Ligand SMILES: NC(=O)C1=CN([C@@H]2O[C@H](COP(=O)(O)OP(=O)(O)OC[C@H]3O[C@@H](n4cnc5c(N)ncnc54)[C@H](O)[C@@H]3O)[C@@H](O)[C@H]2O)C=CC1
């Protein structure tokens with residue numbers, strides 16, 4: 143395979159995806175914004191901080207120079223946190239001289255305005271720029287350890303989705319294509335809010351019944367918002383919807399779930415976030431989802447209570463009580 147890809151973001155997910163592409167025979171360049179961290183990666187040939195013990199394949203190199211990225215490949219895969227997504231693309235664009243194809247694996251909204259990330263991409267580049275999103279149940283450590291994983295590649299340009307699938311797909315990493323960008327984006331962003339809520343419930347000592355109820359009613363909320371924003375209902379029953387929701391609400395590898403667990407056990411938001419020490423996308427997604435729900439008149443009670451715990455100092459137990467005290471209604 144004589145293909146090249148540049149991965150932007152040298153955290154756990156960007157590193158795992160770069161290792162995956164390189165293992166598949168693709169020449170891969172991993173970019174990170176922190177030159178000292180990148181120097182360590184170059185020296186150790188592994189990412190000690192995020193994926194210790196996984197030696198980089200030979201065809202994986204690293205850089206902190208966006209000009210080098212722009213010269214290396216016309217295909218980039220962005221895996222920086224959502225708060226850095228727009229800024230990273232703007233800085234990258236300044237170095238571009240040729241056509242570009244953009245994929246991203248970031249899960250979240252643009253923080254300033256709650257826009258979906260495909261809107262950010264279309265604004266910065268053009269609506270014609272080949273664009274695709276990677277999402278679904280995929281913990282970085284398990285992908286890097288080559289454990290079987292299945293994900294969704296969403297794009298309105300089937301040729302580009304297939305091209306990306308060709309680079310990433312392997313026996314241990316199955317890719318499914320989907321044309322519903324909005325549904326896949328909303329599923330990936332809002333499941334992090336539900337994972338915090340599920341963690342809170344477990345941290346408070348509630349049981350499996352509560353967790354299953356939160357996942358099911360959480361899915362309902364995600365569908366209501368996603369369909370309102372233009373996503374397709376069936377997308378939310380797939381890997382990037384229910385699949386990722388189950389993963390992050392039930393497994394302690396999830397930073398969002400662990401953050402919620404710490405809150406339920408009595409830690410404050412700052413202490414809980416410091417304990418995790420990595421990106422917790424659900425914190426900002428709770429705010430953005432809450433504001434979108436208000437803007438579009440969508441009923442999202444779990445999101446609302448999670449928002450109030452994170453931003454208004456509501457006690458986790460009171461949040462659960464508020465949910466339970468809601469009036470009896472038909473299941474929908
Ligand atoms: N870790 C995982 O298992 C998965 C993560 N994701 C998504 O991938 C995205 C990145 O998450 P992780 O890599 O897991 O986070 P992480 O916490 O492991 O690493 C975050 C990375 O972002 C970098 N960063 C921080 N501020 C930055 C800035 N202003 N500009 C550029 N880079 C900056 C950090 O230096 C670090 O390399 C998130 O949206 C997350 O939801 C998606 C699927 C799986």
Ligand SMILES: O=C(CO)COP(=O)(O)O
Nearest residue numbers: 278279280281396397398
């Ligand atoms: O999105 C993820 C797995 O699909 C990772 O979830 P966390 O960010 O909660 O760890």
